[in-house]
Amino acid sequence: MAATVSTMLPLGTSAPDFNLPDTEGKRASLDDFEAAPALLVVFMCNHCPFVKHILDGLIGLIKDYQVKGVAVVGINSNDVENYPQDRPEMMAELARQENFTFGYLYDETQDVAKAYHAACTPDFFLFDKQRKLVYRGQMDDSRPGNVIPVTGADLRAALDAALAGQPVPADQKPSMGCNIKWKHGAEPAYAG
Numbered sequence: 741m742a743a744t745v746s747t748m749l750p751l752g753t754s755a756p757d758f759n760l761p762d763t764e765g766k767r768a769s770l771d772d773f774e775a776a777p778a779l780l781v782v783f784m785c786n787h788c789p790f791v792k793h794i795l796d797g798l799i800g801l802i803k804d805y806q807v808k809g810v811a812v813v814g815i816n817s818n819d820v821e822n823y824p825q826d827r828p829e830m831m832a833e834l835a836r837q838e839n840f841t842f843g844y845l846y847d848e849t850q851d852v853a854k855a856y857h858a859a860c861t862p863d864f865f866l867f868d869k870q871r872k873l874v875y876r877g878q879m880d881d882s883r884p885g886n887v888i889p890v891t892g893a894d895l896r897a898a899l900d901a902a903l904a905g906q907p908v909p910a911d912q913k914p915s916m917g918c919n920i921k922w923k924h925g926a927e928p929a930y931a932g
Contacts, residue, residue, distance in 0.1 A: 755872075791861050
């Protein structure tokens with residue numbers, strides 16, 4: 741299983757805007773979350789074994805932090821022509837099966853993934869109240885095939901610091917997963 745690591749977008753980067761449909765057809769944009777003390781953007785998809793490996797732990801983590809006011813969106817930017825298991829109707833089915841409490845958005849043009857410099861699934865981006873990037877990296881050290889439990893330790897520590905108004909340590913480990921499935925000829929320069 742080949743793995744791709746996240747690009748590690750520079751800390752302090754402003755959150756790129758988005759306006760994408762969710763699994764129910766409602767649109768969500770960056771402005772919808774302006775009151776939240778932090779925003780977590782997760783690039784994910786249905787079929788990736790790295791996402792499947794952490795999904796239960798991620799859903800639990802999201803619920804834990806939504807009660808603290810954190811806004812969360814999942815974004816699927818994969819090419820659904822070549823990866824039909826990631827089609828919007830399959831996204832809706834997964835969201836229902838797993839009782840997602842967050843919007844699962846479809847980035848058909850892949851422009852949002854490119855704006856975030858997203859490279860893999862999962863890829864995590866945490867923004868503070870001012871929507872400046874304070875964390876990008878892994879959820880924790882667990883990977884498919886290793887025996888490390890899924891705890892969300894790295895992401896939880898970053899969320900706790902952001903919510904407390906404390907600096908998130910700059911020593912952050914890249915996320916690792918399947919590469920975003922770019923449409924033919926659309927792969928961004930940073931991905932290659």
